[in-house]
Amino acid sequence: MNILKNILYLLPAAVLCVGCTAKEVPSTETGAGVHAEDQVDENLIVVGVSQVGAESDWRNAHTESIKSALTSENGFYLIFEDAQQKQENQIKAVRNFILQEVDYIVLAPIVETGWDAVLQEAKDAGIPVILDDRLADVDEDLYTCWLGTNAEKEGEDAGHWLEDYLKDSGRDQETVKMVTLQGTLGATAQIGRTNGFSKVLKEHDNWEMLEMMDGDFTQAKGQEVMEELLKKYEEIDVVICENDNMAFGAVDAIKAAGRTCGPEGEITIISFDAVRAAFDAMIAGDINVAFECNPLHGPKLAEILKTLSEGGKVDKIQYMEEKYFDMTMDLESIRETRAY
Ligand code: AHR
Numbered sequence: 001m002n003i004l005k006n007i008l009y010l011l012p013a014a015v016l017c018v019g020c021t022a023k024e025v026p027s028t029e030t031g032a033g034v035h036a037e038d039q040v041d042e043n044l045i046v047v048g049v050s051q052v053g054a055e056s057d058w059r060n061a062h063t064e065s066i067k068s069a070l071t072s073e074n075g076f077y078l079i080f081e082d083a084q085q086k087q088e089n090q091i092k093a094v095r096n097f098i099l100q101e102v103d104y105i106v107l108a109p110i111v112e113t114g115w116d117a118v119l120q121e122a123k124d125a126g127i128p129v130i131l132d133d134r135l136a137d138v139d140e141d142l143y144t145c146w147l148g149t150n151a152e153k154e155g156e157d158a159g160h161w162l163e164d165y166l167k168d169s170g171r172d173q174e175t176v177k178m179v180t181l182q183g184t185l186g187a188t189a190q191i192g193r194t195n196g197f198s199k200v201l202k203e204h205d206n207w208e209m210l211e212m213m214d215g216d217f218t219q220a221k222g223q224e225v226m227e228e229l230l231k232k233y234e235e236i237d238v239v240i241c242e243n244d245n246m247a248f249g250a251v252d253a254i255k256a257a258g259r260t261c262g263p264e265g266e267i268t269i270i271s272f273d274a275v276r277a278a279f280d281a282m283i284a285g286d287i288n289v290a291f292e293c294n295p296l297h298g299p300k301l302a303e304i305l306k307t308l309s310e311g312g313k314v315d316k317i318q319y320m321e322e323k324y325f326d327m328t329m330d331l332e333s334i335r336e337t338r339a340y
Helices: 057-069 087-099 116-124 151-168 188-201 219-232 244-256 276-283 298-309 331-337
Strands: 004-008 014-018 021-025 037-041 045-051 076-082 104-107 129-133 145-148 176-182 207-214 238-241 268-273 289-292 317-319 324-326
Touching: 045 057, 045 087, 045 298, 057 076, 057 244, 057 298, 076 087, 087 104, 087 116, 104 298, 116 129, 129 298, 145 298, 151 188, 151 268, 151 289, 151 324, 176 188, 176 219, 176 244, 188 207, 207 219, 219 244, 238 244, 244 268, 244 276, 276 289, 276 324, 276 331
Parallel strands: 045 076, 045 104, 104 129, 129 145, 145 317, 176 207, 176 238, 238 268, 268 289
Antiparallel strands: 004 037, 014 021, 289 324
């Protein structure tokens, strides 16, 4: 017979009977992921995941990967909370996970700052925290490990790609005017990509960064910001979009303004993520290059959680493997092999 754990959502303080033992569970305040009361197989690893939101194709693939890895068939009981791009919702979710006495907390922090208090609470409650995708600027002993992307390297790689591209097209001595559509300010992916690209930018006196604006990693904001930049600057040679969805918005804005982009157009578009729709845009000739940010964290997260629950040790920092894709490659064939 299975021994059961009780997990309670949105109920007032209650005394639950588990077999013959009673467990008091305080009320929770979150509105997301509501269930009345669930009985959980004691053998399952209970994991509370606080996701940023659903702002991009990348994020949806990331969510899907986590949900399909942390299943009961794989030995997990998943409590998934979508914070709708608000840090306060993530903080609430983490506090609820603590009240629910989950075994592990997985947090994808929307921005790097502001986590000290809540992660200290998780530590005091003895619940290990795994940071996923983005980092939190906290003392290292407040989290067990971090799994994510090397965003600074992605930004630097993008800068080197542009160097080569301009050289190959005989434009390396010309003045190159560029703008950046940044991701959510203060997010690891934004900080890393901006800093990485800036390193290469500094090496080129003829590269002029006209302006960097926050596009919040969404298509709508990317389009809005690009419209503004096109009105403000007559000449823009390169647009660096810190994710694919902002690139899609930028392409729409450029076309609506009667301008052209991509390998045959006047404006070079550099993007990050390399989701399937970015392959479509590269094949259509709208985007020049996409630097991969791999969202398929689920299997690796499952492995980390299993290792920890068996008393094993894991590396503190774990990077996903990533490549880049541009129009010099057989994009149609590669697209067929893409999982997201
Ligand atoms: O943190 C990863 C970034 O977040 C992805 O590049 C972006 O698409 C997502 O919203």
